[in-house]
Structure formats: C-alpha cells, structure tokens
Amino acid sequence: MKHVRRQEILDYVTYEEQRDQIRKKIMKIKELRRINVGGILSFLFENTDTIRYQIQEMIRVERIVKEADIQHEIKTYNELLGNSGELGCTLLIEIDDPEERDEKLTQWLDLPKHLYLRLGDDTRCRAAIDERQIGDTRLSSVQYIKFNTEGKTPCAIGSDFPLLKVEASLTNEQKKALSEDLV
Numbered sequence: 001m002k003h004v005r006r007q008e009i010l011d012y013v014t015y016e017e018q019r020d021q022i023r024k025k026i027m028k029i030k031e032l033r034r035i036n037v038g039g040i041l042s043f044l045f046e047n048t049d050t051i052r053y054q055i056q057e058m059i060r061v062e063r064i065v066k067e068a069d070i071q072h073e074i075k076t077y078n079e080l081l082g083n084s085g086e087l088g089c090t091l092l093i094e095i096d097d098p099e100e101r102d103e104k105l106t107q108w109l110d111l112p113k114h115l116y117l118r119l120g121d122d123t124r125c126r127a128a129i130d131e132r133q134i135g136d137t138r139l140s141s142v143q144y145i146k147f148n149t150e151g152k153t154p155c156a157i158g159s160d161f162p163l164l165k166v167e168a169s170l171t172n173e174q175k176k177a178l179s180e181d182l183v
Helices: 012-033 048-062 067-078 098-107 172-182
Strands: 034-037 041-045 086-093 115-119 124-129 142-148 154-161 164-169
Touching: 012 034, 012 041, 012 048, 012 172, 034 154, 034 164, 041 172, 048 067, 086 098, 086 172, 115 142, 154 172
Parallel strands: none
Antiparallel strands: 034 041, 041 086, 086 142, 115 124, 115 154, 124 142, 154 164
C-alpha cells in the first residue's frame, strides 16, 4: 500500500479551509472499511486516504508547524498501513460500561492472537499485533493490527478466542474496497 508522503500534507490553515469537503469524502471511505464483529469489535481498515486524514487532523488539532514534528506524524501513522499484500487496521473494543470494559480487557489479554481474516479458500490469516499496546495485565481498547493476506481479498473477519468466538462476513462492497487497497 502506498504510504503518505510529505508533499501530500497541507499546512493546518489550508487544511482547515478544505476540511469539511475532505471530511465528507473520508467518512464515505471509512464507512466501507469499518466492520463490526459481534457488536463489540470494530475493525477500521486503513488506507492512504484515511491515514492522510488522521495526519491532517493531528496537525490541525495540535497546530503542528515544525517540519520534524510533521515528519514524525507521517512516520507514526504510516506504520498503521500494511506493506505489500497486507491490510492494516485499527481495532476498537467497544464496551460502554467502564466496569465491564475493565474486566473484559483484563480477561481478554490474548484476544489479539486470536483475530483472523478468512480468505475465499477458508484459510485464516492471523493478526500481526503491535506488542507495545499489550500490557502485562490489561489489553488496550484500541489496537493497531495487520493481516498479511498475500494480496488475497478476505471474505470474513473474526475471533476464535475462547471467551469471544465471533465472525462477520464482508459485504461485496467491503470486499471490493479492501481489494482496491491491496492493489
């Protein structure tokens, strides 16, 4: 997947002027790439457009102008994108009740090791996880993960974690969007 380059990033004033129209476009892109599984796991598959948007939002919110700081944001967010044949995504574990969330995030420490994309031939691609987001006793409710599909389009996403066995089939539109991201 093509990474975001410095020349694609607007200064925060110019971005602010164009933000409404950019935001509308990005929300449509994200809509196709957001997949809810079991009412608890929301996977947002990232692409160059969504990552560029995140970088622009950080620069806008934090009023970043130093070149080194802009380069840092670009490098950090580009890490979320997959390399050739990979899909990168942000996983949000969405449990509203704070007590239940704390309990589950403690019990589900190994959840990321059980996440998968199912391909058309029924093989499962396991998630590659960012170990920096897993503590000794608790899982973060936001995870950055990658799936190496070797360029193949997934047809489902799920978890075979013993405490959370769920799977969701991808719609044709979602498959098409992810297939385009893999090109």
